[in-house]
Amino acid sequence: MIIQFNFSNYKTFKDKVTLNMVASNYDKDTNEYDNVINNDKLSLRLLKSSVIYGPNAGGKSKFIDAITFFQQFILKSSKDSQEGEKINVQPFRLNSRSAKDVSEFEMTFIIDKTIYRYGFEVNQEIVTAEWLYYRPAKKEIELFYRTGQSIEFDKKRLDKVSLILDFDILRKNSLMLSVLAQFNSDKAIIILNYFRTMNCISGLVERGYRGSSITKVKEDENKRKQIIDLLRSADLGIEDLRYVNLIETFDNKTQKSIADIQDKVNDIDPHMFASIATKHQVYDDDNNPDGFVEFSMSEEESNGTQKYFYLAGLILDALEQGMILIVDELDSKLHPNLVAKIVSLFNSKITNPKNAQLIFNTHDTNLLSSGIFRRDQIWFISKDRYGASKLYSLADFKTDTVRKKEPFEENYIRGKYGATPFLNEFNYITEQILNNNGKTG
Structure with missing residues (x-):
């Protein structure tokens, strides 16, 4: 302290x-x-x-x-x-x-x-x-x-x-x-x-700390649920989060090239080729629940939602570890x-x-x-x-x-x-x- x-x-x-x-x-x-x-x-x-x-x-x-x-x-x-x-x-x-x-x-x-x-x-x-x-x-x-x-x-x-x-x-x-x-x-x-x-961070640029939340969604089920709870409490309409490895969508040659780069560069962002999918409720014409749809966090969610998500990992770390x-x-x-x-x-x-x-x-x-x-x-x-x-x-x-x-x-x-x-x-x-x-x- x-x-x-x-x-x-x-x-x-x-x-x-x-x-x-x-x-x-x-x-x-x-x-x-x-x-x-x-x-x-x-x-x-x-x-x-x-x-x-x-x-x-x-x-x-x-x-x-x-x-x-x-x-x-x-x-x-x-x-x-x-x-x-x-x-x-x-x-x-x-x-x-x-x-x-x-x-x-x-x-x-x-x-x-x-x-x-x-x-x-x-x-x-x-x-x-x-x-x-x-x-x-x-x-x-x-x-x-x-x-x-x-x-x-x-x-x-x-x-x-x-x-x-x-x-x-x-x-x-x-x-x-x-x-x-x-x-x-x-x-x-x-x-x-x-x-x-x-953690000393800029609230204007999330790039420096986005990995904290992404890692938790990928690797820690308990932390993933805690981040979802934080997002729900903010009334952002997000019901769930899913880690998406974009590298798996590339062809074998591209995957090998990326792997070679990651081996040679020590400080490369491990989540450079990662994305987070957000899950939202879908409703029918009578406003009854009718399944779910996924959005891309980086491409379809608002700037405010992205920042709150990226901050969430650091907030949880601070609160849980003092x-x-x-x-x-x-x-x-x-x-x-x-x-x-x-x-x-x-x-x-x-x-x-x-x-x-x-x-x-x-x-x-x-x-x-x-x-x-x-x-x-x-x-x-x-x-x-x-x-x-x-x-x-x-x-x-x-x-x-x-x-x-x-x-x-x-x-x-x-x-x-x-x-x-x-x-x-x-x-x-x-x-x-x-x-x-x-x-x-």
Whole structure:
């Protein structure tokens, strides 16, 4: 579970921003039973979901990019790059100082009832700093702290660091944590496995995660039924799903060519030549059931139905395994009621017994009036006149400014909380167009 994520000097964000998943005491009487994870051992109350609002080009997607970069750099820095290769990090470029400065990332999280705090500083050339702490009891313990290529570490708990230093294999552009995992350090492996189960996805492009649902339909009968139940609950008219192997419809020569390509290309999509058939009820002229008909998911179902189906596999994984799902533009192609349904699956003790977390951004203001969020689950991103984005929560406002029961959607739309487009210039230009309509030069 994520406790907190903060970063600075990355893309549209100049100063440090923090997403805090710790539940506020002020909102204790609002959706406390379902929306909050109570960890008595660690004396923590954590939120099961958070939603982020903001104008176009305000920084919502760039915030998701920051989490994605943090995760992917941890997983790949030691094996997907060579000495001297650039680090794919972009600082805030609208300030002359920050454009040359390092970018910093840090996350505090829980694995197996133990709190970890891990972070690093990087520029496009090297890792300038890196640190790892953990808290097995009440006291936080430093496991290692890296400054450039110099490392101080706990020799008892991280003995593998000595081997890495002796062999001088830590590259300037890779993370110590990633290298430690390659040396079978128990704690490093635990942390990397944690980040492997974190899914950061785009709600605009399903291509990156469509395989999750397709695999379940093909290989797991129980999961297939669960996905069908999710589709039925969304009232999409789908009664059943069937995996279709398109390769079997090709001639022998084509099948052999495809097999040869699959053998040679390691990262080819295993479902490139797969399709999902959806089963719908057919009715006669008297509206009585009269058999079924199959449609192609990719060719005949709506974009919204396709997205919900492809998301379903990741949603089930998160809920059943207590994983973290982070989605950019969750509402894209989906009806507001369906988005609310997805959020409610996470904000529920019944459907989310393993305490999975959902973090997403959206333009769907209907969620603000749905009653499914507390104040501390609602976040905004806005950009100042100098191009720098900032992140803040509805819970950050004074209690006499924002009350628990006020109409959040209405107040947000009229600009009370900020993070909305400033349209005066747009209105002026529109007025000029209307005034000049029909005039000739």
